Amino acid sequence: MKSGPDIARIASLIGDPARGNVLTALMSGKALTATELANEAGVMPQTVSSHLSRLEAGKLIVSRKSGRHKYYTLADDEVAMVLETLMGFAAHVGHLRTRTGPKEVALRKARVCYNHLAGDMGVQMYQSMTAGGFLMKNDGTLNLTEEGRWFLAAMNLDVSTLPKSRAPMCRECLDWSERKSHLAGQLGRALLSHFLECGWACRVSDSRIIEFTASGERKFSKLFG
Structure with missing residues (x-):
């Protein structure tokens, strides 16, 4: 299909096991830091940053800063x-x-x-x-x-x-x-x-x-x- 919604792109973002674990953790509704999400995803903090960047670019999550920390949540309902x-x-x-x-x-x-x-x-x-x-x-x-x-x-x-x-x-x-x-x-x-x-x-x-x-x-x- 040459036109229409790109479901493959969204599926690829969710389909990675580490990113899937990050998204599942955020289903708690709580805002979590990259360190907390790295623990949930079972990856190193340096690695989770790349996953978070891709999820944010795909508009599946959003981030906000509070003091020295950056918190992530799901983009919406x-x-x-x-x-x-x-x-x-x-x-x-x-x-x-x-x-x-x-x-x-x-x-x-x-x-x-x-x-x-x-x-x-x-x-x-x-x-x-x-x-x-x-x-x-x-x-x-x-x-x-x-x-x-x-x-x-x-x-x-x-x-x-x-x-x-x-x-x-x-x-x-x-x-x-x-x-x-x-x-x-x-x-x-x-x-x-x-x-x-x-x-x-x-x-x-x-x-x-x-x-x-x-x-x-x-x-x-x-x-x-």
Whole structure:
């Protein structure tokens, strides 16, 4: 094909194992330094710089300076969506990293997918909100219904106050471990932030795992059981 999007270029950027590990590490949603990403990628700091330059030139990641340090993040939600879809496909065809024991169970139960809740609990929340009529598809677009706004208001979550963003309010994201959809978009981000701010859950250090407290899990199940 002589014209159109160059998917081979993007695929080559993601396809390198070291760059793939860098991108996976940034799915935590945290800004990481080159040294931290070198450790994640399993390469020398001198080598990771070349990989980061290529990813940044390909507009898959962005960097910003803070003091003496330079931090890297994924470029946007769209990049995260592509990566999560690839993770789902890789899991489906059996291309998995070595299992990590109990930590793997926790990762599958609840984790951060860039900026929203994924894993079993993320899928549970999406299915519950859909079944309750709080989310509804219209011509392939996922929308928050008026009932959904009332449901969120009862949680002290007013979507009209969310920061302006290019991201859609609601978006499906294919969960790599469950192979079902979870909720992304502005609302997915807001709900995860709400759970963390209310003390229902916390992020496990140096991991994508979201760990709910016993009380937080009960409250979550009451809303999304």
